[in-house]
Amino acid sequence: xxxxxxxxxxxxxxxxxxxxxxxxxxxxxxxxxxxxxxxxxxxxxxxxxxxxxxxxxxxxxxxxxxxxxxxxxxxxxxxxxxxxxxxxxxxxxxxxxxxxxxxxxxxxxxxxxxxxxxxxxxxxxxxxxxxxxxxxxxxxxxxxxxxxxxxxxxxxxxxxxxxxxxxxxxxxxxxxxxxxxxxxxxxxxxxxxxxxxxxxxxxxxxxxxxxxxxxxxxxxxxxxxxxxxxxxxxxxxxxxxxxxxxxxxxxxxxxxxxxxxxxxxxxxxxxxxxxxxxxxxxxxxxxxxxxxxxxxxxxxxxxxxxxxxxxxxxxxxxxxxxxxxxxxxxxxxxxxxxxxxxxxxxxxxxxxxxxxxxxxxxxxxxxxxxxxxxxxxxxxxxxxxxxxxxxxxxxxxxxxxxxxxxxxxxxxxxxxxxxxxxxxxxxxxxxxxxxxxxxxxxxxxxxxxxxxxxxxxxxxxxxxxx
Amino acid sequence: xxxxxxxxxxxxxxxxxxxxxxxxxxxxxxxxxxxxxxxxxxxxxxxxxxxxxxxxxxxxxxxxxxxxxxxxxxxxxxxxxxxxxxxxxxxxxxxxxxxxxxxxxxxxxxxxxxxxxxxxxxxxxxxxxxxxxxxxxxxxxxxxxxxxxxxxxxxxxxxxxxxxxxxxxxxxxxxxxxxxxxxxxxxxxxxxxxxxxxxxxxxxxxxxxxxxxxxxxxxxxxxxxxxxxxxxxxxxxxxxxxxxxxxxxxxxxxxxxxxxxxxxxxxxxxxxxxxxxxxxxxxxxxxxxxxxxxxxxxxxxxxxxxxxxxxxxxxxxxxxxxxxxxxxxxxxxxxxxxxxxxxxxxxxxxxxxxxxxxxxxxxxxx
Numbered sequence: 001x002x003x004x005x006x007x008x009x010x011x012x013x014x015x016x017x018x019x020x021x022x023x024x025x026x027x028x029x030x031x032x033x034x035x036x037x038x039x040x041x042x043x044x045x046x047x048x049x050x051x052x053x054x055x056x057x058x059x060x061x062x063x064x065x066x067x068x069x070x071x072x073x074x075x076x077x078x079x080x081x082x083x084x085x086x087x088x089x090x091x092x093x094x095x096x097x098x099x100x101x102x103x104x105x106x107x108x109x110x111x112x113x114x115x116x117x118x119x120x121x122x123x124x125x126x127x128x129x130x131x132x133x134x135x136x137x138x139x140x141x142x143x144x145x146x147x148x149x150x151x152x153x154x155x156x157x158x159x160x161x162x163x164x165x166x167x168x169x170x171x172x173x174x175x176x177x178x179x180x181x182x183x184x185x186x187x188x189x190x191x192x193x194x195x196x197x198x199x200x201x202x203x204x205x206x207x208x209x210x211x212x213x214x215x216x217x218x219x220x221x222x223x224x225x226x227x228x229x230x231x232x233x234x235x236x237x238x239x240x241x242x243x244x245x246x247x248x249x250x251x252x253x254x255x256x257x258x259x260x261x262x263x264x265x266x267x268x269x270x271x272x273x274x275x276x277x278x279x280x281x282x283x284x285x286x287x288x289x290x291x292x293x294x295x296x297x298x299x300x301x302x303x304x305x306x307x308x309x310x311x312x313x314x315x316x317x318x319x320x321x322x323x324x325x326x327x328x329x330x331x332x333x334x335x336x337x338x339x340x341x342x343x344x345x346x347x348x349x350x351x352x353x354x355x356x357x358x359x360x361x362x363x364x365x366x367x368x369x370x371x372x373x374x375x376x377x378x379x380x381x382x383x384x385x386x387x388x389x390x391x392x393x394x395x396x397x398x399x400x401x402x403x404x405x406x407x408x409x410x411x412x413x414x415x416x417x418x419x420x421x422x423x424x425x426x427x428x429x430x431x432x433x434x435x436x437x438x439x440x441x442x443x444x445x446x447x448x449x450x451x452x453x454x455x456x457x458x459x460x461x462x463x464x465x466x
Numbered sequence: 467x468x469x470x471x472x473x474x475x476x477x478x479x480x481x482x483x484x485x486x487x488x489x490x491x492x493x494x495x496x497x498x499x500x501x502x503x504x505x506x507x508x509x510x511x512x513x514x515x516x517x518x519x520x521x522x523x524x525x526x527x528x529x530x531x532x533x534x535x536x537x538x539x540x541x542x543x544x545x546x547x548x549x550x551x552x553x554x555x556x557x558x559x560x561x562x563x564x565x566x567x568x569x570x571x572x573x574x575x576x577x578x579x580x581x582x583x584x585x586x587x588x589x590x591x592x593x594x595x596x597x598x599x600x601x602x603x604x605x606x607x608x609x610x611x612x613x614x615x616x617x618x619x620x621x622x623x624x625x626x627x628x629x630x631x632x633x634x635x636x637x638x639x640x641x642x643x644x645x646x647x648x649x650x651x652x653x654x655x656x657x658x659x660x661x662x663x664x665x666x667x668x669x670x671x672x673x674x675x676x677x678x679x680x681x682x683x684x685x686x687x688x689x690x691x692x693x694x695x696x697x698x699x700x701x702x703x704x705x706x707x708x709x710x711x712x713x714x715x716x717x718x719x720x721x722x723x724x725x726x727x728x729x730x731x732x733x734x735x736x737x738x739x740x741x742x743x744x745x746x747x748x749x750x751x752x753x754x755x756x757x758x759x760x761x762x763x764x765x766x767x768x769x770x771x772x773x774x775x776x777x778x779x780x781x782x783x784x785x786x787x788x789x790x791x792x793x794x795x796x797x798x799x800x801x802x803x804x805x806x807x808x809x810x811x812x813x814x815x816x817x818x819x820x821x822x823x824x825x826x827x828x829x830x831x832x
Contacts, residue, residue, distance in 0.1 A: 356552065356554060358554035359556060361521060361541070362548070362550060362554040362555075362556075363556075363567065364521075364540070364541045364542045365520075365547060365548045366542075366567050366571075366615070366616075366618075367542045367543070367571045367619055368542060368567070368568075369542065369571060372570065376567070376570070377556060380558045381558065
């Protein structure tokens with residue numbers, strides 16, 4: 001601390017600490033904690049109090065719409081029809097299918113004194129509560145002892161308003177009560193993580209099932225318990241399958257990138273004269289100067305149905321119809337390796353470059369074969385670079401979003417990052433997305449830790465990689 | 467005796483960029499000999515070493531070790547071991563693994579390697595340091611690890627590339643004696659590369675003096691020092707006063723040379739004929755005050771006291787002459803006016819004009 005102040009002065013030291021604080025606290029710890037909190041928070045809509053609240057709001061909206069009929073009772077039913085349905089507030093948006101209960105009264109339109117109003121239809125105390133699949137369904141009135149009440153469109157408008165008012169009051173009181181209860185109970189739940197392990201029934205015809213069962217990947221998935229049969233129906237734990245699939249692809253991509261990059265880095269760093277290494281180095285850097293998306297799009301030009309590869313194959317009359325490469329999981333894999341291979345080359349190259357070439361000569365002079373020189377001298381020296389490169393490539397591959405999206409265009413199984421995206425932005429419960437994302441972070445973290453332990457790399461070794 | 471002889475047969479080395487690092491060279495190093503190659507940096511001595519160890523193939527001619535032509539035999543299968551200038555110890559391995567590294571490719575079990583390494587570490591008095599990493603050792607200890615590592619593969623020829631240059635003076639002097647003792651004990655042929663003439667003269671059985679890719683002279687330390695064959699050797703090894711001139715008369719191994727300072731008589735090993743351009747070399751310690759033979763007049767410029775010795779520097783018509791005499795407390799040289807100094811004809815030598823070693827002043831100006 002004193003040394004820092006002496007060396008850099010107060011202003012620079014303050015800036016340094018500020019930057020570390022911003023980086024560590026705001027950019028790393030805070031987002032993770034936020035993500036964790038969201039992940040273990042039950043979805044707002046799913047809480048019983050939320051159901052009570054939405055009931056009270058529906059009833060209130062119903063009242064205000066009904067009041068417009070009260071003021072102009074002679075209005076044409078047809079013209080008024082449009083007024084009731086588009087409610088300005090967000091509450092009118094249809095919520096999960098379980099919550100929309102068809103009108104309990106089942107009145108015939110002939111007796112109607114007013115056109116159909118969605119909110120009045122929903123103002124019904126027999127409202128189902130959100131429960132996870134598998135749990136028995138519950139209803140607001142039966143669980144919390146509310147009287148069965150509904151706004152019946154057969155009644156007079158005044159009567160309807162009175163009923164709706166009654167429902168509003170009951171629902172509001174219940175909401176306040178439930179809210180207090182929920183606040184005092186443990187507010188956190190691991191239910192969001194449960195989605196990850198949930199098994200879904202896969203509807204399959206007999207022939208489809210036979211085909212699917214014969215696939216090696218399905219057998220493997222079955223072997224680790226992610227696919228099973230119950231009562232003649234096939235179930236898959238889709239979340240975990242995607243996770244396992246993505247991770248194994250990412251690991252394989254990292255391994256392949258390492259196999260490609262080690263000889264490349266060796267060639268440039270140690271096996272070439274410095275003058276010529278400059279040109280090789282340039283060859284490695286140039287691809288970096290191309291925007292990642294462009295690097296990926298280049299591949300669509302190659303693998304498209306009427307792309308380069310199919311063109312050549314057809315021209316050579318190897319195939320008559322184009323091969324749908326974008327349906328092959330291998331293409332995503334290949335493009336991922338290509339896109340992130342550079343993140344493997346440079347750390348290895350940098351650390352290899354610091355190896356004293358005399359050590360290689362000394363080893364050779366002492367009788368070591370080429371293989372032994374690599375195994376005993378070059379690889380141990382390059383280990384920190386290999387570890388950094390492998391971690392970078394693995395994390396980038398595991399988190400890849402643009403590559404699977406652009407290359408597969410939805411024609412292949414999802415990458416886990418796509419699943420997270422979909423849970424976040426395209427499902428009703430973004431907290432599940434948070435749970436997926438947090439779980440994924442942790443899994444990757446553990447894998448990286450495991451890898452470092454296997455490589456016997458200590459954190460201080462990374463200081464050798466510049 | 468397990469050393470082998472090394473022969474360079476008309477060997478020359480030209481680098482891919484056209485630079486000829488070693489001119490065609492014939493050299494035979496005896497089995498079990500401590501042989502030094504002495505020369506300024508860039509003279510090609512390390513290139514010769516690398517050719518013997520197998521890292522470079524000769525462009526012409528051949529390298530033979532124990533009579534066997536080494537063409538096409540890689541460094542990992544030659545009966546040589548090289549000690550690098552920076553030692554090139556393996557920093558990530560403990561000392562014993564460093565020493566036993568050469569045994570790994572021979573398929574010895576770990577236990578045998580450990581035992582063998584211990585034996586060698588005991589030989590270099592590092593028996594208790596086996597588990598340390600090289601980085602934890604002192605310079606002298608690292609030096610000894612490097613020697614043990616090279617000896618572990620039981621080489622017939624040990625090649626040393628200025629391994630002592632990084633050590634400080636006391637340690638360097640001690641290591642000289644140690645290297646010499648190890649060489650005597652093992653009987654391995656040592657080829658020692660150095661630019662330090664002190665090292666070469668104290669340790670070697672024979673020395674080759676090299677300059678610009680060419681071996682100038684091969685001989686024992688005494689021969690190199692006392693009977694230099696070329697102007698380069700005379701100026702590179704030890705200090706020498708140089709007088710340039712023309713041979714006037716020659717007879718029975720002696721010759722007269724005419725210089726701007728006068729006419730002097732000295733040995734004439736090359737039997738230079740009258741009229742030849744020549745240089746006369748005489749060591750400062752061979753210079754005598756008030757000597758009548760080969761006398762010349764010079765004015766004293768500087769007097770450096772070294773304790774037991776006095777270094778006197780004279781100016782003789784623009785040529786600096788050094789005189790190195792024993793300090794018996796009775797030496798009085800006037801600083802004003804000319805002093806008569808001279809030397810015995812037998813202790814001076816007349817050599818053909820040729821390239822000279824660069825002086826300290828020239829090196830400093832570089």
